[in-house]
Amino acid sequence: MPPESPAPPDRKPAIILVEPQMGENIGAAARAMMNFGLTDLRLVQPRGGWPSSKARAMASGANAVIDQARVFDQAEAAVADLQFVYATTARARDLPKPVVGPREAAAELRRRSGAGQATGILFGRERWGLTNEQVALADAVVTFPVNPKFASLNVAQAVLLVAYEWMAAGLEPGALPTRSLLPETDVRPAAKEHLFGLMRHFEAALDPSGYFRTEEMKPTMVQNLRAILQRAGFTRDEIDVLHGVVGALERRRERPDSGRDG
């Protein structure tokens, strides 16, 4: 959650797509960005021209990102105002730069953004990636931990992963927002007294049914059944439902022709 302190305003990283070939990928990247709270999209020589109706269609409502996107002639111009830049590559190259995964990169971006720095991530063309000259514009390199036998992320997928890690890095460990969305349904196991009551109800219902074949077998069978009910970790509400289930099955004898509707 955002700090209370009046720190310099967070500057969120810019996403810079270099010579993207397909409007669809620009749109998918915009959608990915918006999902994770990023809005600064920069395009270097988009091959299909700009604006792009295909990009807008694929952005699926992320219009703010599409509308604010800026177009540049050169990657150098697109990063000119930034203070710290990553380049994404399919594999580490022989460049004198740190190489990190997207998780480490996101942590670093968060730190720098929190300190008021302007940051960005460069993504290359769909087929050829970034040129060495473009990688050289960056301070460090991000690569993805993909299957070495099938390394084929497209540019929108790479943007998605970086944007997702950016969001995740802003959350306290173990405090993903999904946590707070946890249905407040209480899934704590019931107090044992309630569990024992359910066990007794099962046993009382089973006794006249012939389930416990002989008196000798009964203790072991009871113990097995108790172990199963114990291990299930039922909540208080669940136990109430199961009382109703056992009760209904018990009453079948008393009202042999069902027909009950109460």
Add this chain to the structure above:
Amino acid sequence: MPPESPAPPDRKPAIILVEPQMGENIGAAARAMMNFGLTDLRLVQPRGGWPSSKARAMASGANAVIDQARVFDQAEAAVADLQFVYATTARARDLPKPVVGPREAAAELRRRSGAGQATGILFGRERWGLTNEQVALADAVVTFPVNPKFASLNVAQAVLLVAYEWMAAGLEPGALPTRSLLPETDVRPAAKEHLFGLMRHFEAALDPSGYFRTEEMKPTMVQNLRAILQRAGFTRDEIDVLHGVVGALERRRERPDSGRDG
């Protein structure tokens, strides 16, 4: 205690797409899977039919995943052989299931896979997600930490994030959660088909008892009961015992005067 016998081979999670509407999304999901080492793709009633040339084109070479994809009529059948299943949802719902982020889910899947369990993740239709009945098939729910003002991941993007976290969880042994959800004894949950059989047995026994008060109430009551049985994580042996319990209670009507003592 965990068996000393040679550990079962790692079983990687199945990706189950329920009623995917666009072949393109199936292809993009397959590509995402292959990038991160997942291969078991299952499709429930793909709307555009199967096989799909659009899926193959978008898979961008992930042909092994496309070729091995299996098609099912029902989500229930698609998870029948699995022992632990996540459902992905756009937001937490009022269901008595644990809700986690993709990172926690991946750690849990790694742990269960390492223990030889068959696992899977359900993804819903592009527009409407999973129905409550489909979510009810799962043991737990995965949601994504998206921008609350723009939560619009498509199905292929959701698959990408889960597959990426699966890969990342395998790379970072230190990141595994300390909290163990698995007891020490061999209490692996039964395959879903066995659980579903138990659910049906309960329902068939309860139907003539008047438990389901009205036809209108029945679906909700069935869903509640299923959620309880699902959450319990019964093993195959436990399910067999519970079949015996329900069967004995059913027979009470047929032998109205008990007196039976085996």
